[in-house]
Amino acid sequence: MHALEIDHLTKRYGDNLAVDDLTFRVEPGRVTGFLGPNGSGKSTTMKILLDLATADDGSATIGGTRYRELADPFRTVGVILEPNAFHPARTGRNHLRVVADAGNLPSTKVGETLRLVGLSDAADRGVGTYSLGMRQRLGLAAALLGDPPILVLDEPANGLDPEGIRWLRDLLRSRAADGKTVFVSSHLLAEVEHLADDVVVINRGRLVTTGAIADLRKIGTSVRTPSKRSLITALDGADCLVETQIDGSLLVSGIPAAEIGDRALAAGVALHELSPHVGSLEDLFMGWTASPTATDAPPTKKEKVLT
């Protein structure tokens, strides 16, 4: 099984620091979403991983090996980087034949993969006549041609219709279920929420947060009490953040629900609700990346917000 390891990666373009001491790991058997605003360094990180760009510092490896040292790259990693990386006059079938030749893959795989991505009927048309969605499917076909255990896909859902997005989701999930590594950058947060098990979030080239989506979405504990001020006083000294929600409940983050309950009990504060608060990925993402200086993980050192 192949994990992808990004270790203290740094890349500069002139004075612009595109990737800044970035470290994270992508595990096999899971779909990992790679999120960040435009220009945050996602594509640059992928290009360095694939040895298409050179890092100024740090390393990016595939199962501990640099891409350029892989014995059989096309049977190891399937890649989508740019949606329009085709010669417009070349047919889809011929594009895949070129890829098959270069990757030493049997030409019989071409027809098979075209069927898999639903492009058989358009295979003998010039790619210049394809819609963006069809080009994405052709890019996916090229990535899947060698049936690699790793997929590195930059915005693969761009231009796909809802049916195509669902097909892509099922395909990637089934590959992850087979123990393969799937690393997908996307700006479609709702889609990543459906698709990914883990996320890596970067902003301005730096890691913002990484982990299982299910864990990251548990952003705190929703608490209802008739004695808000008493509860806030009871939580004084705990390393937590307390915010008032629109519905009047309190959102307490930074400490477990059990500690909130214990402190309330000790202070004699009645609680009417104590439940996990789950945020949407979109809300979380906006919080992680909204500030121009937001390059740290969601605050761990909490400060109290008085209501």
Place this chain on the structure above:
Amino acid sequence: MSWLRLLKAESRKLATTRLPLGFLAVVGLVAAVVAVAVLMGAGTDDAEGLFDTIEAQTSLLSFGMNAMIIGGLFGAIVAAREYAHGTAVPMFLAGPNRYRAMLAQLAVVVFFGGVIGLVGGGLTIAAGALALPVVDFQLLLPVDVAVRLVATSALAGAIGAGLGAGIGALIRNPGGAVTAAVAILLLGPPIVAQLVNDAAAWVPGSLIDVISGLAQEPSLVTAIGALAIWGLVPVVIGMFAVQRRDVI
């Protein structure tokens, strides 16, 4: 083995676009222009001096410099559009050793540049052979001279294509690469020859004249070597750039 599969992929790439046919059409057009020039030149006062000796016909039907320019444009477009279309990416992903990937492309481009020169040289002589009798002249070229002209044309086309591919890999923009190739092959040499007297013998046109048998200085081997250097320098610079720069 990996080099061979890259070579196969590059060959298929070239064969699955219309560019090679377009360039073959261009050399056909140039040959047709030569035929028209013969037909029109026959009516002038200088016609006899233009067509009635082996030397004059050798000069008239020499396609070498055309082959080098057309080959240069071909190489520049093929190499630069790989970056413009993003189709360089699969090749560098398949062959992460970038020298190997570029060498495969270079080999195919140089080969086809040679084909362009070969076809152009042959068509030009054929055009002359067809046009000269129409205006009451005979084709005087002996077979060995005709073969040498065609071989020179093939060599010049191949070297020009290599030169163009080097420029294309360096500039990565088809328009810019074509402009640079034209500047180097068409505009630069006359200017250099005017500025530096001794340089005149070393510009492509003069070297091709030697290889074609139209001039004697420098020697044939030296001329072939010098012409090869015209192609090799951009190739080496292009390969160095490919190795050093990010692909995308």
